[in-house]
Amino acid sequence: MRLAVLADIHGNADALRAVLRDARNQGAERLIVNGDVVNRGPDSVEVLRTLLERTDVTFTLGNHDDLLRLWHTRSANLPADWFTDPFWGATAWSAEQLDHAGLLHVPASWPMFLDLHQAGLSAVQMAHGTRDHYRESLSDRSAPDRIAALAHRPGEAPYGVLIGSHIHRPVHATLNGVLILNTGAVGAPATGDPRAQYLLLTATPQGWEATLRAVPYDRRGVLRRFETSGLMRTGLSAHIFRDEVVTARSLYTPYWAWTERAGLPRTHATWAQFLRQHPDLEPV
Structure with a gap:
């Protein structure tokens, strides 16, 4: 059995298509989409429809x-002041796009984790963050006692x-005898490498074999759609999301954290x- 585990597509249809082609060519028999299909990029509706058709x-x-x-x-x-803050314009736009397409509430049925x-x-558990919260990071930098708590439940x-997933950085490490994997990001990597990143997980007689893949694709299309889609x-947030695709960083x-520490508004x-x-x- 070979699985493709992909995440953090973030509304980037070109990156998703590249990964789906590569996963097929690599012989993946099943896809697990580990969260953050939508938002940030211009293609949330197309990306979600593409996956739901499979x-x-x-x-x-x-x-x-x-x-x-x-x-x-x-x-x-959510904090009430977010709804009047123009910084959240890109989020409001993506929500409206999905709502008009009748897809906004589809993720409400998705589970927090899969076994x-x-x-x-060995038993495998996957979650966008962890089984306890989708914003909790899982990586080679996770505290060993936290890994132990996640891997050994009473x-x-x-x-x-x-x-x-979630951190937009691929990881392959072993902590306290537990294999820790992070898929990296399909649509918005944070590694300086703009290629679309995902994980292949293969069952072998020797155990699980993990391969981190990085797939090149032409970014000109998605960058153009940032402009033409509206x-x-x-x-501002849309400009930052576009710059993340450009820089792969x-x-x-970090900008959000910097403004919070300094007590500054998020403006141009x-x-x-x-x-x-x-x-x-x-x-x-």
């Missing part, structure tokens, strides 16, 4: 999949493999200030 796909819930539904319903689980059991092999058989007219999260002026202070992140 019969070999299983989903887990990502924070952005959930965010758009929570946004559209003005959920009390995989194959005779003779009353459950231990897990030998934990798979996460997404760029929604404000994390920009949104503070974005320019942030880039002056972090020239290594400047888009070219």
Whole structure:
């Protein structure tokens, strides 16, 4: 059995198509989409429709999949001042696109995590973040005691493999005897490598074999659709999301954290200030 585990597509249809072609060529028999299908990029509707048309796909819930539904319903689980902050224009736009297509609430049925059991092999658990929260990072930097807690639940058989996504960085490591894998990101890598990244997981007589794949694709199409779709007219966050595709670097999260620490509004002026202070992140 060979699985393709992909995540963080973030509305980038060209990157998704490249990964689907590569997974087919690599002999993947099943797809597991490990969250964050939508938001950030211009193609949320196309990406979700493409995956829903297939019969070999299983989903887990990502924070952005959930965010758009929570946004559209003005959920009390989100800070009230977000709904009047123009910085969230791109999120509002993506939510409206999915709502008009009748797809906004599809992810509500997706589980937080999936277990995989194959005779003779270690049990596998996969989640966008972890089984406890879709925003919890899982990587080679995770605390060993946290890995132990995730892999050894009272009353459950231990897990030998934990798979996460969310951090937009591929990982292949062993901590406390547990294989830790992160898929990396299909649509918005944060590694400096713009190729679309995903994980192949193969059952072998010797155990699970993990291969991290990076697939080249032409980014000109998705970058053009940022402009032609109307997404760029929604404000600053759309510009940052586009720059993340250009640079293959994390920009949104460090900028958000920087404004929080400094007590600054998220505006074009503070974005320019942030880039002056972090020239290594400047888009070219």
